[in-house]
Amino acid sequence: MAYELYYWDGIQGRGEFVRLALEEAGAEYVDIVREPGRGTGAMFDIIGSEHEPHIPFAPPFLKDGEVIIPHVANILLYLGPKLGLAPGDESLRYVANGLQLTVTDFVAEVHDTHHPIDLSRYYEEQKQEAKARSAAFIRERIPKYLGYFERVLRQNPKGTDHVVGGTLTYVDLSLFQVIEGLTYAFPKAMAKRKADYPLLLALHDTVAKRPNIARYLASPRRLAFNEDGIFRHYPELDGTE
Known part of the structure; x- marks a missing residue:
């Protein structure tokens, strides 16, 4: 299953730190807001959800299946071992x-x-x-x-x-x-x-x-x-x- 990255379209911004890790690892991911027919509405559906128990405050955030991980450093702490981009120790x-x-x-x-x-x-x-x-x-x-x-x-x-x-x-x-x-x-x-x-x-x-x-x-x-x-x-x- 592809990772889903949620961030603003039109700018590199903080989302770029996550993109670089995904690109270096050759990981399958979808930049959701840039997808035709998705846009920022898909991002705000999650941020503004009345039902999701762990809503993020703001982008960027990453969705891996049912898991939502906000904040760049937190996302990279999560992705690093999975992508082979974290120390083994x-x-x-x-x-x-x-x-x-x-x-x-x-x-x-x-x-x-x-x-x-x-x-x-x-x-x-x-x-x-x-x-x-x-x-x-x-x-x-x-x-x-x-x-x-x-x-x-x-x-x-x-x-x-x-x-x-x-x-x-x-x-x-x-x-x-x-x-x-x-x-x-x-x-x-x-x-x-x-x-x-x-x-x-x-x-x-x-x-x-x-x-x-x-x-x-x-x-x-x-x-x-x-x-x-x-x-x-x-x-x-x-x-x-």
Whole structure:
């Protein structure tokens, strides 16, 4: 039975972290909202259900038969062992989950660079606040997070090819997406920092060349970054430190 992924259409967003794992593993899945005749109605049927005992708060969520799993890190914790994308050592699976939760925190901060005041207001209504937030993000938060992940890679007892353990995990895929997104959103700021994170950038390049990922990136299933998603490129927010 195919996995069912529920997320907004038209953007990569948080759902992309799950898609990358499914695509790398060659897993059978259906991106429900993108299916003809389904749309967001299928997603809200579950979120707004008066009968489903374990309703998710918001997308993304994954449906595996009768099981519904919400939240990116939670979904990947569930999928990782099934897809061969989690460490074999059970204790390291929790290390991987902790790293993924840190990615979740980072992605939330990325989102807040363009919506620092009010999620219900357009970016154009909070541009000045966004400039201040982005300047602080570029100056302090990018080095804080990327420096941490670079150090984790450098100190991995199994070598610097992967962030946890000695084989590819979903965290490696997620860090690929983080670098992709930051490079799109803040190209000038990221260009200045490339030399600071050689291991992360090498990991990014290695993931991009993996056969299943390369095919996915070249396919129409991989939506382009745009200014409706989490990683948005507004030139006035880039390099404002």
